Amino acid sequence: xxxxxxxxxxxxxxxxxxxxALSFSLAYLFPGxxxxxxxxxxxxxxxxxxxxxRQFQLDKPYLFQFIHYVQQLLQGNWxxxxxxxxxxxxxxGIAMPATIELSAYALFVAIFVGVPLGCYAGxxxxxxxxxxxxxxxxxxxxxxxxxxxxVFIMVFSLNLGIVPLSGRVSLLFDVPPTTGFILxxxxxxxxxxxxxxxxxxxxxxxxxxxSIALVSTASVVRLTRRSVIDVLKSPYIAxxxxxxxxxxxxxxxxxxxxxxxxxxxxxxxxxxxLITNAMIVETLFSxxxxxxxxxxxxxxxxxxxxxxxxxxxxxxxxxxxxxxxLFNRIIDPSREKYERGTV
Amino acid sequence: xxxxxxxxxxxxxxxxxxxxxxxxxIAFYQSxxxxxxxxxxxxxxxxxxxxxxxxxxxxxxxxxxxxxxxAESGQIVPxxxxxxxxxxxxxxxxxxxxxxxTFHTTTYFTPTRTLNADDVIFSINRWRLPSNPFHAxxxxxxPYFESLGLAENxxxxxxxxxxxxxxxxxxxDSSFLANLATDFSVILSAEYADHLLSRGTPERIDYFPxxxxxFKFESYRxxxxxxxxxxxxxxxxxxxxxxxxxxxxxIYDITTKSSIRLAKLITGECDAIAFPAQTELEIIRNxxxxxxxxxxxxxxxxxxxxxxxxxxxxxxxRKALALAIDKNTLLEAxxxxxxxxxxxxxxxxxxxxxxxAEDTAYNPVLAKKLLKEAGIEPGFTMTxxxxxxxxxxxxxxxxxxxxxxxxxxxxxxxxxxxxxxWTTFRRHLREGLHDSVLIGWSADNGDPDNFxxxxxxxxxxxxxTNRAMWCNEKYDALINEALETQDLERRKAIYEEVNRLLxxxxxxxxxxxxxxxxxxxxxxxxxxxNPYGGVRFAGVTKSL
Numbered sequence: 001x002x003x004x005x006x007x008x009x010x011x012x013x014x015x016x017x018x019x020x021a022l023s024f025s026l027a028y029l030f031p032g033x034x035x036x037x038x039x040x041x042x043x044x045x046x047x048x049x050x051x052x053x054r055q056f057q058l059d060k061p062y063l064f065q066f067i068h069y070v071q072q073l074l075q076g077n078w079x080x081x082x083x084x085x086x087x088x089x090x091x092x093g094i095a096m097p098a099t100i101e102l103s104a105y106a107l108f109v110a111i112f113v114g115v116p117l118g119c120y121a122g123x124x125x126x127x128x129x130x131x132x133x134x135x136x137x138x139x140x141x142x143x144x145x146x147x148x149x150x151v152f153i154m155v156f157s158l159n160l161g162i163v164p165l166s167g168r169v170s171l172l173f174d175v176p177p178t179t180g181f182i183l184x185x186x187x188x189x190x191x192x193x194x195x196x197x198x199x200x201x202x203x204x205x206x207x208x209x210x211s212i213a214l215v216s217t218a219s220v221v222r223l224t225r226r227s228v229i230d231v232l233k234s235p236y237i238a239x240x241x242x243x244x245x246x247x248x249x250x251x252x253x254x255x256x257x258x259x260x261x262x263x264x265x266x267x268x269x270x271x272x273x274l275i276t277n278a279m280i281v282e283t284l285f286s287x288x289x290x291x292x293x294x295x296x297x298x299x300x301x302x303x304x305x306x307x308x309x310x311x312x313x314x315x316x317x318x319x320x321x322x323x324x325x326l327f328n329r330i331i332d333p334s335r336e337k338y339e340r341g342t343v
Numbered sequence: 344x345x346x347x348x349x350x351x352x353x354x355x356x357x358x359x360x361x362x363x364x365x366x367x368x369i370a371f372y373q374s375x376x377x378x379x380x381x382x383x384x385x386x387x388x389x390x391x392x393x394x395x396x397x398x399x400x401x402x403x404x405x406x407x408x409x410x411x412x413x414a415e416s417g418q419i420v421p422x423x424x425x426x427x428x429x430x431x432x433x434x435x436x437x438x439x440x441x442x443x444x445t446f447h448t449t450t451y452f453t454p455t456r457t458l459n460a461d462d463v464i465f466s467i468n469r470w471r472l473p474s475n476p477f478h479a480x481x482x483x484x485x486p487y488f489e490s491l492g493l494a495e496n497x498x499x500x501x502x503x504x505x506x507x508x509x510x511x512x513x514x515x516d517s518s519f520l521a522n523l524a525t526d527f528s529v530i531l532s533a534e535y536a537d538h539l540l541s542r543g544t545p546e547r548i549d550y551f552p553x554x555x556x557x558f559k560f561e562s563y564r565x566x567x568x569x570x571x572x573x574x575x576x577x578x579x580x581x582x583x584x585x586x587x588x589x590x591x592x593x594i595y596d597i598t599t600k601s602s603i604r605l606a607k608l609i610t611g612e613c614d615a616i617a618f619p620a621q622t623e624l625e626i627i628r629n630x631x632x633x634x635x636x637x638x639x640x641x642x643x644x645x646x647x648x649x650x651x652x653x654x655x656x657x658x659x660x661r662k663a664l665a666l667a668i669d670k671n672t673l674l675e676a677x678x679x680x681x682x683x684x685x686x687x688x689x690x691x692x693x694x695x696x697x698x699x700a701e702d703t704a705y706n707p708v709l710a711k712k713l714l715k716e717a718g719i720e721p722g723f724t725m726t727x728x729x730x731x732x733x734x735x736x737x738x739x740x741x742x743x744x745x746x747x748x749x750x751x752x753x754x755x756x757x758x759x760x761x762x763x764x765w766t767t768f769r770r771h772l773r774e775g776l777h778d779s780v781l782i783g784w785s786a787d788n789g790d791p792d793n794f795x796x797x798x799x800x801x802x803x804x805x806x807x808t809n810r811a812m813w814c815n816e817k818y819d820a821l822i823n824e825a826l827e828t829q830d831l832e833r834r835k836a837i838y839e840e841v842n843r844l845l846x847x848x849x850x851x852x853x854x855x856x857x858x859x860x861x862x863x864x865x866x867x868x869x870x871x872x873n874p875y876g877g878v879r880f881a882g883v884t885k886s887l
Contacts, residue, residue: 083565084565084566153606157606157609157610158606158609158610161609161610161611163610164610164611164612165606165607165610165612166598166603166606166607166612167596167612170372170377170612171377171568171570171594171596172371172372172374172375172377172592172594174570193367193371196367196368196371199368286598286603288567296566
């Protein structure tokens, strides 16, 4: 067990170092002054510039520069945004939770809609209802998220006017970004009518969550269905049937767990897709998440922001993937024999 | 499948959350107005910036001025100054200030006194005197006042008593009052300035503003929002129509894309939006819940000839070219009927607008005749410079240039259309490399001098606003004479003479005055366009 943990820790640290190196080299690869790209501070004169170069150890060889860079990153000095002049850590600290929140709700929807539907389709495999669910999921899986979100906006926001199209909560609610998770922020916000604000926030959540969740739900349905069908073929199901257990009993005792186990690692891959989709959808719904933030940074050529933003997103995805992989390993030790840790 | 049912039950519970008390909900959503603005203000002091974004966000929300323009008539009306006297020689202006004008009480400053002469003197001296401790704060540039040379013309600003201020000028300037009524001439708090100075943080004055306006500053997040709170002690409430007061919250939702602003207006996420695009106007008109009010703006789009280059130094040639184009077609094709035909430099919103001014009419036959008389050979080639950016006064200069190209080919003149990126374009224009140019002008106040002087006076050639490079002594003498008198009828008569001179000389062809648009939801009451500057939210209320 400890061995596994160590292996994963090494994997994580190596990956992060490679990513940090990449991010560091971006400061040199982007056009403009390395000092500015790295810190976001534009020196006013030569003396100031020299002092900054010394402070960030940019007058030393690359390796030392890099070590200093990593130290700074770990201490939370991520530099400043060109455009807003605010510390990048603060900006990402607000943007990142918004993305995580959106992805989490979408994942929640995908699992709690996708798994039951998939099980149902699997249990009734090759019937009309199965074909219906199957083809519906196929169709929604093939929708490009970007297009789907636009259609949703057109129909539900602009034509029917039932849901708002941008942001997380009406600006009339004064919700300070304490944690960055809007629902939590609303609950701890002091000067706001909590139930009204929650209601408003849920309306805002509806379209972006559904746009992202639809694709993921479709793949969860298909994965679950396949897995259930496979389990149904196993001899122990036939044995259970011959013992005279009812379908419900068989499903609860034997099928559900055995079918879900192989799905988990596949879901891990889904999370990456989910976050990517969330970042795309954010820009359409003006959701103040990391995707939207990065797009703005690109428009405004905010190189320090791009450098750290890329690192932050990569860290998020890598940590998630490794954690889930680790989790899989822990709940299903049988896989140990066949696989090495992979990302 | 029981798991599924349990979750369905959860979702139902979630839906139950939606069933809030309706009346409470309406009361809440009525308590604030959300305005989708187009960009970030530079800071919160319009003295330091001439962009309309800064003015919109600050001038009429946070501050008051000595004087105001009446949005309907364009007349100068009292604001903080309840009355004023101008001496007979036109050099001394005395302002009597309102008493009990309170400054904002905010989390960062609590005023101990009401507005008095010191605040007025401080506000003017800040841009006037380089020795003022706040002059260099926020960059030390005051573009509006600099462009008019106002600081040089003021000899002294002095306190007569606590509520009386006297300003002495070097030369008479009848547009002086108008300049004090613009968005840029706001009154700051001298007490707040002293307070900041003593704490060593003078730069906060433009970022954490204190004014006397109907709203006070609450918070600002770049690219996201500006929040304002109702100024509970607003002194001007008596001035508002009966039963109106300000909305409790005013929020600027900074939305840079015009299509998204429109979408938010449709869904009701914004109650009013800034700058609807010309192509979107029809959508707004067709929506029942939306209102589009329009007013002729204080601007002009024109076609200027470089009068330093032959043959455009010949008024006959300029006249011929003006006769060869059909302005009405240009209006329809380029402005989509969102502009009025311009006869003179002045738009209808100006008090000196002359409705019976002469205008060139489309007459290609006469144009050909005049060209022949001036000795222009058929096949003559000239350039039209089309500005590369979109402006209200000319939303599509290249399209207009193409149309003019076609009109001129009918009188046997070949046209080459020239365009550069905006910075290069303006630099080359200043160097006078153009034969003619399609460009325009937006004025900052209703005073006619704000059009005539920068556009065609000799002094405006080096500063780069006189695109016709036209210098005429008679013209300069006339517009100077107009400033020396306070009598509006007399000034009007002089400007009529100027208009006649321009019609004969035609250094530029006035084309259009674009409308200003304000799009908002019908449930917003009291919204109106202020043609003389930034948007105003005092007295605007929302009822759902």
